[in-house]
Every structure is written in C-alpha cells, then in structure tokens.
Amino acid sequence: MKNKPAECRFYFVDEAGDTTLFGQRGKVLIGEEGCSRFFILGVLDIPDPLSLELELNTLRQALLADPYFKKVPSMQPEARKTALMFHAKDDVPEVRREVFALLQKHELRFLAVVRDKQKVLEYVRKRNMLDLDYRYTPNDLYDYMVRVLFKNLLHQDERYEIYFSKRWKQDRTEALGLALKTAQDRFAQQWGIVHSPEIKVIPKNSHESGGFQAVDYFLWSLQRFYERREDRYLDLLWKSFRLVHDLDDTRTTPYGVYYTQKKPLNIAALENYLPGI
Numbered sequence: 001m002k003n004k005p006a007e008c009r010f011y012f013v014d015e016a017g018d019t020t021l022f023g024q025r026g027k028v029l030i031g032e033e034g035c036s037r038f039f040i041l042g043v044l045d046i047p048d049p050l051s052l053e054l055e056l057n058t059l060r061q062a063l064l065a066d067p068y069f070k071k072v073p074s075m076q077p078e079a080r081k082t083a084l085m086f087h088a089k090d091d092v093p094e095v096r097r098e099v100f101a102l103l104q105k106h107e108l109r110f111l112a113v114v115r116d117k118q119k120v121l122e123y124v125r126k127r128n129m130l131d132l133d134y135r136y137t138p139n140d141l142y143d144y145m146v147r148v149l150f151k152n153l154l155h156q157d158e159r160y161e162i163y164f165s166k167r168w169k170q171d172r173t174e175a176l177g178l179a180l181k182t183a184q185d186r187f188a189q190q191w192g193i194v195h196s197p198e199i200k201v202i203p204k205n206s207h208e209s210g211g212f213q214a215v216d217y218f219l220w221s222l223q224r225f226y227e228r229r230e231d232r233y234l235d236l237l238w239k240s241f242r243l244v245h246d247l248d249d250t251r252t253t254p255y256g257v258y259y260t261q262k263k264p265l266n267i268a269a270l271e272n273y274l275p276g277i
Contacts, residue, residue, distance in 0.1 A: 053210025
C-alpha cells in the first residue's frame with residue numbers, strides 16, 4: 001500500500017515492553033521477571049478507524065456469545081480483559097487467531113522503533129559520569145522514540161489525528177506535541193521541505209478505541225520476536241509492516257538497521273546479534 005496523501009491521517013501509537021531500568025536502590029532490573037529487555041514504540045496508520053473498530057467489536061461479541069468460550073477466565077466481564085477489548089497478551093490462542101485473520105484483511109501501515117534497554121543503560125551510566133546531576137526518566141526515552149518514529153510521517157497530509165495510548169498519570173499532551181514538532185523540524189532541516197499541517201494529539205485509554213486493539217497485536221508480534229525469537233506471529237502481519245528501525249543494532253551502521261518489505265525482519269537477519277537471547 002502506497003502512502004498516498006489523505007484529507008486526514010489517523011495514527012494510533014502504543015508501546016511494547018517497558019521503560020524501566022532500575023528498581024530500589026538503583027538495582028538494574030532489565031531482563032528480570034516483569035521487566036523487558038526491549039522497549040518498542042509503534043504506530044499504526046489506519047485509513048478508516050471507525051470501520052475497523054466496528055469489525056473488531058462485532059468479532060468480540062460473536063466470540064463472547066460462543067459456548068466454546070463460556071468458561072474462559074479472560075472472557076468473563078468481571079475480568080475486564082477480552083470481554084472489554086482485544087489484548088494479545090490476555091487473549092487465548094483461539095481468539096488471537098481470529099483477530100490476526102481480521103487484521104490481515106485490512107490495508108494498514110505499521111512502523112516501529114526498537115531499543116535494547118541494555119544499550120540505554122550504557123548511555124545512562126556514561127552520562128552520569130559526565131553529569132552527576134543527571135537522572136534517567138522513562139519519559140525521556142519515550143519522547144526520544146516519538147521523535148525518531150515520527151520524523152518522516154508528518155510532511156505529506158494536511159491534517160493528522162495522533163492517538164496515544166495513555167500509560168501515564170499526568171497529562172503529557174503538551175510534551176508529546178513538542179516531540180512531534182521536533183520531529184517535523186528535523187525532517188525540514190534534513191530535506192528542506194517545510195510543511196505545517198494541523199496536528200491533534202489525542203491521549204486515550206486503550207479500551208476506548210479499536211485502533212489501539214489493532215496496534216497492540218502488531219506490537220505484541222514484534223515483541224515476541226525480539227524477546228523470544230518467535231517469528232510466527234510477525235510473519236502473519238508482515239505485509240502491513242512498513243518499517244522497523246532497530247536503533248541499537250549497530251553492527252553495520254552507527255544509526256542502527258532499517259527493516260522494510262525489501263529487507264525483511266526475520267531470524268536470519270538477527271543471526272549473531274544478541275546471541276544470549
């Protein structure tokens with residue numbers, strides 16, 4: 001699918017993994033139970049979010065009404081999991097198969113940036129040596145990845161609605177808007193193309209939009225690949241992947257590796273990279 005100009009482009013942004021580096025007393029938690037090795041930020045370009053949401057809701061209601069799932073814990077209303085929304089981590093395999101099949105029927109564009117938190121930890125420690133007052137904050141990592149992810153995504157259309165899944169207690173709308181503006185400025189500086197579209201930042205809870213349920217499945221498939229080297233789910237959705245920028249795979253270039261339809265992300269591509277995983 002070509003990225004043709006649209007009257008309004010709808011982006012849905014979510015994450016996989018976490019931004020946690022340290023626990024109590026500065027203990028490094030990366031890779032321990034409940035703390036991911038990688039942090040991934042992804043965006044799904046959905047031409048018709050309302051139509052996709054309707055299909056997801058219809059599918060979920062049909063599955064909930066199916067006697068086969070009658071006693072599945074995650075599908076009980078009080079669990080507030082699949083009965084509320086699709087979420088790949090919580091959905092049972094039979095449900096996941098249905099959601100993957102639905103997503104495969106849609107023309108979607110998914111892009112992501114990936115960071116190895118061990119490399120983030122190295123950066124933090126080096127910076128601490130140079131600046132004793134510096135303190136790592138998860139928002140710094142998140143906003144940096146927003147800038148990288150959106151650098152080439154805001155120069156073609158006249159209006160953008162960018163939905164961010166709310167994972168924070170404070171209102172970060174202004175900070176996210178600033179990160180997007182920085183991404184625009186860097187694109188203009190690099191390519192000499194100045195474009196000033198209308199950009200609306202919309203934080204929402206995941207269950208409030210089908211777009212977040214869809215992007216969650218893309219992120220889950222990518223996370224399973226990076227954390228477990230499990231590629232079956234990635235393969236199912238790969239035709240909708242437009243870019244995966246692995247920022248910390250610097251084996252060949254200092255800026256990382258770009259995986260695309262012409263340079264697929266697969267097990268062979270990561271041969272000899274992070275062999276301990």
